Amino acid sequence: MATNSKKQKSTASGKTAASKDASWPNSPCPSPETTSPFDATSTGKFKQAIFRHLTYTLARDLHSAQPHDWWIATSLAVREHILSRMISTQAVHNRDNVRRLYYFSLEYLMGRLTESNLYNTGLYDAAREAIKDPDIPVDFETILNEESDMGLGNGGLGRLAACFLDSLATLDLPAIGYGIYYEFGLFRQAFVNGSQVEHPDSWMMGGTPWGIARPENKVTIQIKGRVENVFDDRGNYRxxxxxxxxxxGIPHDIPVAGYDTNTVNFLRLWSSQSASEFDLAAFNSGGYVEAVREKAVTETISKVLYPNDKTENGKELRLIQQYFFVACSLRDIMRRHFRNPENSWDNFPSKIAIQLNDTHPAVAIAELMRILLDEEEMQWEKAWGIVTKVFAYTNHTLLPEALEKWSVGLFDRVLPRHLQIIYAINDRLLRLVEARWPGDDGKKRDCSLIEENGGKSVRMANLSVVASHAVNGVAALHTALLKKQLFPQYDELFPGRFQNKTNGITPRRWLLDCNPRLSKLITSTLGTDHWACDLDLLRGLETHADKSEFQKAFMEVKRDNKNELAAIIKADCQIEVSPDALFDVQIKRLHEYKRQHLNLLHILALYRRILQNPNLDIVPRVFVFGAKAAPGYDLAKNIIRAINVIGAHINADTRIGGKIKVAFLPNYRVSLAEKIIPAADLSEQISTAGKEASGTGNMKLALNGALTIGTLDGANVEIKEEVGDENIFIFGMNVDEVEALRAKGYNPWNYYNADEELRAIIDWIGSDYFTPGEHGAFAPLHNSLLNGGDPFMVLADFRAYSDAHEKVDALYRDKAKWARAAILNTARVGKFSSDRTIREYAKDIWSLPAIKT
Incomplete structure (x- = not known):
């Protein structure tokens, strides 16, 4: 057990630093009103700030400045306004020793920040007017389009984290996000002969005005090595x-400005650096590569988001990435905590809340235990008590294969001491299981942190559940399935630990920012713009849903947005599409369970019907896809190629009179989603029931007036409850029916043999018709549907899906009814604001009060 002097020693450096900090703890806090470099409403002062940064930061004059320079200068002008608020916010938080949330996520899909920061700070109009100055040779849209999407995330997990940061700041909740400052994003996607080709996403190449390096707060962490089993001078095992x-780890801060508030939180991201930068002796002896080898290897840790883990080296790099960012972040949290002389380990849980966004940061549990046991010399019970009060865990998947597991051999090689601690946690857990279910080895196998099927591995989801005081799912159905299917033993063992927090999206980014036409219409109709931070106010649109004048205005907005997307489709895909067609949109990560291939089967069915009946009367459709497949996910990449190749064949077939067009937009990203979503008529949310945890694309599309066609999966269930049965197209099996069919023994051949149309289009895919001279091009897709057992029951749901599309066709013909349904989708999805989600987290999990600054 640690002595009192040991505790004093461990926190002494923090106290010394605090006493030297002029802003800590009693210095007056500067207010945004007095420190802001210019009035938010002053166009002239904003223009002066742009010119000042152009000249004195970028060393450019009006004649040599390029569009990229104007973007940087504009961003720096708004950044200085944000930083004055950030300094004020952090001063208040530090002075008052507030409880903070620390959000741990391996990815943050931030997109572009300039426009959203202009909206959130109230500087949008001032900036737009300032850039109209005749001395500025580029227009506002050109400047904004110079920004690259930040390559810090991949899919819904990362975008959710970005929405949460926005809501945390908007709600004045003290919070800091932690992650990795990736030099390269996932990848930049291109298509060659229809196939996905990955190129480096060099998003930092042009520089970014938003990241602020903090080398003075660098952290040194350790990996690999071995554990010596020794005893101290009192006979205790140490x-x-x-x-x-x-x-x-070098921290870089990205300010996160709240909307219509002075609060500015920040996202702290870590870049890796070698502890020995340069071997001068090796260099002088001619070993130039060897001289920098360690530097190159170490900096690989923060080089790329999600390295391919099909190789053992890739697996090791992923584990090191995860440990690197959480170990650095915990050290940073401790530094911040102990710099206040009033703080100690005793009040650590009352000041610190850490949310694990999925299992990627779960190794933080073992790391904090290691610090408390080995460095602070705490007894196990006290250390475990701190850990379980601090951590909470959000689960994002029901797919067993997506629940992270690390081989014991790999874990022992990278983090040998942490593996010992995990075994010790497991030993105590299994004793608890034995007490609860004496002699039940099955329960022990289910609960154990170590899986022993085909070699031992560490179950990170189990570790997260066991060590967290709260575990939440992200939709009502998802949470119910967590308790019933995925973790029923833990729900019994830890009653009350599981709770639901249905996901949400920020209305600032996903309506105000991305759909200014609709935002303007909503504001003029409701007579207020306060809906942007109180999305329930959109209910006021319900009284206008039956008014022909409002329906016309609403659909004119939609048509203008479709025209804008049509121009992007022409530029990126060389496909001409009509804004009068129904825009049918499926945008999300490419994965079998999301069933983009079910969409493809329906497209082929429509195509075949028209070929067999050229006079077939259908509403013209533009099928829009956007998706990336993981580099090592071969079947997903085959599905992408099938959509592209078959789509190109359909687009070129004059026999169908342009009734169907297929556009797969390359390099799907946030800024592209911001163009697709406002233009969508129909939102494809067609995952196998019980597989999608929640979804957030479904919320974004509905908010912007798209009708959903979907299964009763994830948040679709709750969207249906909100918008009404008549304003959504639900099809297919529900969770119970999927389970029953699987239990009975699902055989896709039964559906193949029983449905002539389905059999014909599957055979079509399996033939060389669309790829002459290239035998078996789509064999992986074809085999997955039949010989592979169709694991996500595409064939079982095909006929119901096709029938639902006929209802879509019928409703779209009735312009008034469609407009009414679209308006009611926008009006009734206020529940899905991330502000509501964050309020629930703050109240039920984090016990986090708002702090006005």
Whole structure:
């Protein structure tokens, strides 16, 4: 057990730093009103700020400045306004020793920040007017389009994290996000002969005005090595982690401005740096590559988001990435906590809340235990008590294969001491299971942190559940399935630990910012713009849903947005599409369970029907796809190629009179989604029931007036409850029916043999018709549907899906009814604001009060 002097020693450096900090703890806090460099309403002062940064930060004059320079200068002008608020916010938080949330996520899909920061700070109009100055040779849209999407995330998990940061700041909740400052994003997607080709996403190449390096807060962490089993001079076992490799983490802060408030939180991201930058002796002896080898290897840690883990080296890099960012972040949290002389380990849980966004940061549990046991010399019970009060865990998947597991061998090689601690946690857990279910080895197998099927591995989801005081799902159905199917043993063992927090989206980014035409119409109709931070106010649109004048205005907005997307489709895909067609949109990560291939089967069915009956009367459709497949996910990449190749064949077939067009937009990203979503008529949310945890694309599309066609899966269930049965197209099996069919023994051949149309289009895919001279091009897709057992029951749901599309066709012909349904989708999805979600987290999980600054 640690002595009192040991505790004093461990926090002494923090106290010393605090006493030297002029802003800590009693210095007056500067207010945004007095420190802001210019009035938010002053166009002239904003223009002066742009010119000042152009000249004195970028060293450019009016004649040599390029559009990229104007974007940087404009961003720096708004950044200085944000930073004055950020300094004020953090000063208040530090002075008052507030409880903070620390959000741990391996990805943040931030998109572009300039426009959203202009909206959130109230500077949008001032900036737009300032850039009209004749001395500025580029227009506002050109400047905004110079910004690259931040390559810090991949899919819904990362975009949810970005929405949460926005809501946390908007609601004045003290919070800091932690992650990795990736030099390269997932990848930049291109299509060659229809196939996905991955190129480096060099999003930082042109520089970014938003990241602020904080080298003074660097952290050194250790990996690898071995554990020495030693005893101290009192006979206590004190394992020592020795012969480790050191890595330095350099923090970079991205300010996160709240909307219509002075609060500015920040996202702290870590870049990796070698502890020994340069081997001068090796260099002088001619070993130029060897001289920088360690530097290159270490900096690989923060090089790329989600390295391919099909190789053992890729797996090791992923585990090191995860440990690197959480270890750096915990050290940073401790530094911040102990710099206040009033703080100690005793009040650590009352000041610190850490949310694990999925299992990627779960190794933080073992790391905090290691610090408390090995460095602070705490007894196990006290250390475990701190850990379980601090951590909470959000689960994002029901797919067993998506629940992270690390082989024991890999874990032992990278984090040997942490593996010992996990085994110790597991030993105590299994004793608890034995007490609850004596002699039940099955329960022990289910609960154990170590899986032993085909080699031992560490179950990170189990560790997260066991060590967290709260575990939440992200939709009502998802949470119910967590308790019933995925973790029923833990729900019994830890009653009350599981709760639901249905996901949400920020209305600032996903309506105000991305759909200014609709935002303007809503504001003029409701007589207020306060809906942007109180989305329930959109209910006021319900009284206008039956008014022909409002329906006309609403659909004119939609048509203008479709015209804008049509221009993008022409530029990126060389496909001409009509805004009068129904825009049928499926945009999300490419995965079998999301069933883009079910969409493809329906497209082929429509195509075949028209070929067999050229006079077939259908509403013209533009099928819009956007998706990336993981580099190592071969079947997903085959589905992408099938959509592209078959789509190109359909687009070129003059026999169908342009009734169907297929556009797969390359390099799907946030800024592209911001163009697609406002233009969508129909939102495809067609995952197999019980597989999608929640979805947030479904919320974004509905908010912007798209009708959903979907299964009763994830948040679709709650969207249906909100918008009404008549304003959504639900089809297919529900969760119970999927389970029953699987239990009975699902055989896709039964559906193939029983449905002539389905059999014909599957055979069509399996033939060489669309790829002459290239035998078996789509064999992986074809085999997955039949010989592979169709694991996501595409064939079982095909006929119901096709029938639902006929209802879509019928409703779209009735312009008034469609407009009414679209308006009611926008009006009734206020529940799905991330502000509501964050309020629930703050109240039920984090016990986090708002702090006005």
């Amino acid at each position: 394992p020592r982690w020795v012969n480790t490799d050191a890595i330095i």
